[in-house]
Amino acid sequence: MPLSRRSFHRLAALSAAAGAGALAAPRAALAANTAYVFAYFTETPNMSGANYGLHLAVSTDGLNWAPLNQNNPVVTPTAGTLGLRDPFVFRKQDGTFVVLATDLNGTDFGQNNQYLHVWDSTNLTSFTGYRRVRMHTLNTHTWAPTAFWDAARGQYGIVYSANNGTDVFMVNYTSDFRTVSANQVYFSPGFPVLDGDVVVDGSTFYLYYKNLTTGLLYGARSSTGAANSYTTYTGGLRQGDAMEAPLLVRNNEGNGWRLWGDSFSPVNNDFYAWSQSNVGANSWTALNQRDYTPPLNAKHGSIAGISAAEYSALVSRWGLPNWVRLKSSNLPDRYVRHANNLGRIDAYPFDPHQDQLWRMVAGLADSSGVSFESVNYPGRFLRHLNYEIRLDANDNTATFRADATFTRVAGLADGAWSSFRSYNVPDRYLRHLNYALRIDPVTDATARADATFRVTS
Known part of the structure; x- marks a missing residue:
């Protein structure tokens, strides 16, 4: 700048x-x-x-x-x-x-x-x-x-x-x-x-x-x-x-x-x-x-x-973008990104700016769900491991495909936005906590807001 x-x-x-x-x-x-x-x-x-x-x-x-x-x-x-x-x-x-x-x-x-x-x-x-x-x-x-x-x-x-x-x-x-x-x-x-x-x-x-x-x-x-x-x-x-x-x-x-x-x-x-x-x-x-x-x-x-x-x-x-960004509902100056192979939300702008760009593709484990492939690291996807969200290379195992698949639902804090439920741990949702991404059960208003995102360009 x-x-x-x-x-x-x-x-x-x-x-x-x-x-x-x-x-x-x-x-x-x-x-x-x-x-x-x-x-x-x-x-x-x-x-x-x-x-x-x-x-x-x-x-x-x-x-x-x-x-x-x-x-x-x-x-x-x-x-x-x-x-x-x-x-x-x-x-x-x-x-x-x-x-x-x-x-x-x-x-x-x-x-x-x-x-x-x-x-x-x-x-x-x-x-x-x-x-x-x-x-x-x-x-x-x-x-x-x-x-x-x-x-x-x-x-x-x-x-x-x-x-x-x-x-x-x-x-x-x-x-x-x-x-x-x-x-x-x-x-x-x-x-x-x-x-x-x-x-x-x-x-x-x-x-x-x-x-x-x-x-x-x-x-x-x-x-x-x-x-x-x-x-x-x-x-x-x-x-x-x-x-x-x-x-x-x-x-x-x-x-x-x-x-x-x-x-x-x-x-x-x-x-x-x-x-x-x-x-x-x-x-x-x-x-x-x-x-x-x-x-x-x-x-x-x-x-x-x-x-x-x-x-x-x-x-x-x-043509419209062939990528999406995920904007936090309760911290709307922050976007989902990867940094050091971990998922998190950071205030925009930042570099590399491509870290916030995702191909939202059909779910690797279930085509009715969604998976998030990195634009600047093709072949790497957001997945959960020990409930923590990571950016890892797709090894094409059933476990990886399931960990990297989410069900998109109406936003838990705002129905016009979106939330993403884990495919293989379905009582947990993608959310941020202290800016880090993870999957957790959603039990209160704070967690619902943390788990709500706008899919945007």
Whole structure:
């Protein structure tokens, strides 16, 4: 994980108006949004999982995400630094998409770049018209782009983080995301800011940002969306110990909003989330991490609403993961993994990140059950031995097959989740105890919670 962005001029993050909120009259002619797409790049604490191409994940509820293309990039820049950060996926007035991204490959935040990467896409199953668009001639960075439709101007605004002596947001206007107007300062409140996300709701423009002085996230609003017309209306928000990249998303159902923030701490969850029913209020409520699962290794992304047909096309084109993760119900920042050939739950993120990836296959002893094969150690399975869960090579004995087989049942603490009963010791369930995995009888509420997991991506 890179050092604090503050140490490197504070790296920008991407944000995203969930395309839905930024569309005007032509929106009514489009199919209703029933799902979501998440665009991001990837990093892990020791950077072994870092990839600076465009990654996509999908979700039907906007909370729990399935990476596409096995969490590999779907497109990679071919010019500039040959890498991207902070990808922003935005639905244009004609219903197609544009993708903007910071031109930065890796963590060398000291370099300055006047360009953004740009692609066009009909439905995110392919990407055309790749180009780099020059946003200014200043000796500064061009980080964390966001875009919005300004109906009064009849143009799109592209807002990004830059520095003109202090950290500010710049804006350029465009009709085609190819040629842009001269840059101008868009938001400079008297203290340094980073990672702006602009969303239009009706006649109100909302700008969420990070105050670099306090390290907190804030929301501002304007009735015109004009440069330097915003007034901050929320208190500061933070979860964890380090946060940036506010990401404001209107629910597809139209009955509420979510705000995401990206943690750049190597010991914290990568994303945190809040919700509230009225975006104009100052009443954000932190969501329990049980309620959401960000894409694996995702960093600084954006979210857009998509239709059912677009969701199906993305899944058909790129494919859903061929692995699963098991998320603890009562310690939801922790996932089942193997370490030193023992099963345990650890707080995510960690490396090797593949230690938490499993092929959930038909039970080795009974095909109606399930077994868990390690992705990074094929042929090794979770099994119990003296009630302790281990990762061992399948020796194809009847004992091993039985020890490695579990019956999946409704979650003992939450029926929407899952619990796993031992096949050959059926009064015992897979559970964690002091973070170690074992099989035990379940006799109280604590054990039921310990034995409940979400099967996720």
